[in-house]
Amino acid sequence: MKSTTRRTLAAVVTGVAAAVGAAAAPAAAVGTVPVPVPLEGAEKALNMELPSLSGEIPLPKPGKPDGPQFVAGRLLPARTVPQLPVTGGLPGAGLRAPVPHVLGTDFDHVGADVPASDLRTLSPGLSVDAPLTRPNPDHLGLPDTKLPQAGILAPVLQTVPGANLGMGPGL
Template sequence: MKPTTRGTLAAVVTGVAAAVGAAASPAVAADTVPVPVPLNGAEKSLGMELPEIGAELPLPKPGSPEGPRYVEGRLVPDRAVPQLPVRGGLPGADVRAPLPRLLGHDFDHVGVHAPASDLRTLGPGLAVDAPLTPPNPDNYGLPGLKPPQAGVVTPVLQTVPGAELGTGPGL
């Protein structure tokens, strides 16, 4: 391959990599994706005020699992199939609906704001042990028999959701 062809190819590959990296960085940096619900057309065709609705969808981010733990007296490490952590969130919502002065002259809308909240999960894991004991010096170095052990490590789900309900002037 000629040096000019090699240089041109390197410049093209560098340009494509830079363009792909620039296009992917905004999506990777965002924790949630806003989802507006457009009701303007229905509002104009019906000739009345409709609620304003918006939502936030969180992006799940997988983490790295903890490796197996070696326990004394067991042939197979503890948690042979590790739990996979995933960070994400619960979806959020923002709804504001018109209220035709039912509560007085200062109240024109009712709104619910439920922001997206963090969510931490761990998938189920598996803990097994072989039906053999470690080598026993009293038995000429041969392992003994024991009942096999198998267990499922339960999944974990942690979050703290919240919401606000309010009324006020204007929509």
């Protein structure tokens, strides 16, 4: 194969890879998916203004769990089943409804906006220890017995939801 053909082929492959990478990046960067509720057909059928409604559904993203940790004096590591962190959000919603002649002569509106809020969670985990100790040199390298230990790592949920209410002219 000639060097010019190789260069042309390399340029085409590089361009295709860049185009595919650029198309995949916005999809991965989106944190929520908008969900519009179409009411235009009902407005035309009823010949009146209806509220506008929309929503947002968050996309959960799993994180990297903290692995088991060695603890001196224990046969098994701590956090035998580690907690899995998941970040996402609470769903959001938006509503604007017409309210005739409340604040003036035109159609006014009342609106509620509940934005999607961040949500961080940790799944439950498990920490256990065997009923044996580490090998004891005083007993010819045999382990001693002890009471088994088991502990459940509690799940964690953190969020700060918010909402906005308002009235104003126009829809």
